[in-house]
Amino acid sequence: MRPAHALIDLDALRHNYRLARQLAGSARALAVIKANAYGHGAIQAAQALSGEADGFAVACIEEALELRSAGIQQPILLLEGWFEADELPLLAEHRLWSVVHQHEQLQQLLKARLPTPLQVWLKLDSGMHRAGFAPPEYPQIWRQLQASDQVAGLTCISHFARADEPDCGATERQLACVSQTLDGLSATSLSLSNSAGVLAWPQAHKHWVRPGIMLYGASPFAFEQPAAARLRAVMNLDSRIIATRELPAGEPIGYGARFVTPRPTRVGVVAMGYADGYPRHAPDGTPVLVEGQRSHLIGRVSMDMLTVDLTDLPQAGIGSAVRLWGEGLSADEVAAHAGTIAYQLFCNLNRVARRYRG
Numbered sequence: 001m002r003p004a005h006a007l008i009d010l011d012a013l014r015h016n017y018r019l020a021r022q023l024a025g026s027a028r029a030l031a032v033i034k035a036n037a038y039g040h041g042a043i044q045a046a047q048a049l050s051g052e053a054d055g056f057a058v059a060c061i062e063e064a065l066e067l068r069s070a071g072i073q074q075p076i077l078l079l080e081g082w083f084e085a086d087e088l089p090l091l092a093e094h095r096l097w098s099v100v101h102q103h104e105q106l107q108q109l110l111k112a113r114l115p116t117p118l119q120v121w122l123k124l125d126s127g128m129h130r131a132g133f134a135p136p137e138y139p140q141i142w143r144q145l146q147a148s149d150q151v152a153g154l155t156c157i158s159h160f161a162r163a164d165e166p167d168c169g170a171t172e173r174q175l176a177c178v179s180q181t182l183d184g185l186s187a188t189s190l191s192l193s194n195s196a197g198v199l200a201w202p203q204a205h206k207h208w209v210r211p212g213i214m215l216y217g218a219s220p221f222a223f224e225q226p227a228a229a230r231l232r233a234v235m236n237l238d239s240r241i242i243a244t245r246e247l248p249a250g251e252p253i254g255y256g257a258r259f260v261t262p263r264p265t266r267v268g269v270v271a272m273g274y275a276d277g278y279p280r281h282a283p284d285g286t287p288v289l290v291e292g293q294r295s296h297l298i299g300r301v302s303m304d305m306l307t308v309d310l311t312d313l314p315q316a317g318i319g320s321a322v323r324l325w326g327e328g329l330s331a332d333e334v335a336a337h338a339g340t341i342a343y344q345l346f347c348n349l350n351r352v353a354r355r356y357r358g
């Protein structure tokens with residue numbers, strides 16, 4: 001059997017969810033498990049958290065129905081709501097909570113005749129300028145929904161564009177926009193914080209937080225952050241050395257001869273490639289662990305294999321364990337080398353079997 005696999009540590013996932021809850025004080029926490037729980041397996045993640053999560057958040061009804069079919073009973077919020085009006089009765093039937101972020105959805109909901117009214121999270125564009133209603137129109141829409149018999153309850157939801165940049169001033173401006181817009185609306189339920197908000201913006205915790213990436217043990221910050229340092233890695237992307245070769249100085253390795261040996265070099269071939277989700281654009285020097293020791297990529301990543309430097313690890317050979325990221329080597333560090341973020345590394349996971357522990 002090809003040795004490439006992702007070992008998912010569900011104890012670490014629970015640890016990270018508890019940390020989010022603990023940091024958020026009295027706020028409740030929707031575990032964000034969209035995109036197959038950022039590549040970790042949505043059903044397994046939901047089941048691992050089902051004893052303690054206040055609810056879950058996903059991107060669309062397809063993701064939510066998969067969880068309902070697996071027996072998940074908690075509230076599930078659709079972060080972009082429905083995409084076509086014919087989804088609305090299904091939302092009611094499966095007790096899904098829904099964001100409403102634009103006028104077409106609003107009109108569809110006001111016209112609907114649902115068997116049970118909907119829990120609506122009305123999205124405010126407080127500065128991200130992606131989804132949501134503009135502040136001047138928001139209060140009137142809030143009141144309209146408050147008066148609608150299609151609506152069981154209303155939460156104000158907004159999203160930060162730069163909560164991972166503590167000193168840029170943008171989050172303070174968004175917070176001010178939210179409180180100005182809600183002034184006089186007697187809103188009793190408010191949700192603003194993604195992981196960066198949970199970790200670094202206590203004044204933004206409000207009633208519901210929405211941690212995503214932190215549940216999976218990666219940090220939303222590009223710098224050391226004390227709360228993020230308490231997270232535990234969940235995904236261990238592992239494989240093994242499947243071949244070794246000794247090369248003299250001056251020899252090219254792999255496609256395009258991107259790397260040329262500067263010294264006599266012992267090369268290890270690892271069963272892992274971009275078809276597994278390892279980033280093809282990872283440069284020479286990107287760290288890997290071989291039997292727990294640091295080594296690094298040499299040569300371009302291919303579809304099914306990549307090559308690492310074993311020159312200083314004489315004890316390593318065929319069968320040696322290789323960790324591409326996980327405990328001992330953070331996905332954040334690998335992502336930084338590859339010019340991306342851990343979010344994308346996780347979501348790109350492909351082909352490899354997922355195994356679970358905990």
Ligand SMILES: *Cc1c(COP(=O)(O)O)cnc(C)c1O
Nearest residue numbers: 032079159194195210211212213
């Ligand atoms: C994905 C998402 C989150 C989670 O964000 P993280 O940065 O992964 O914590 C929270 N809220 C909304 C609206 C999202 O789309």
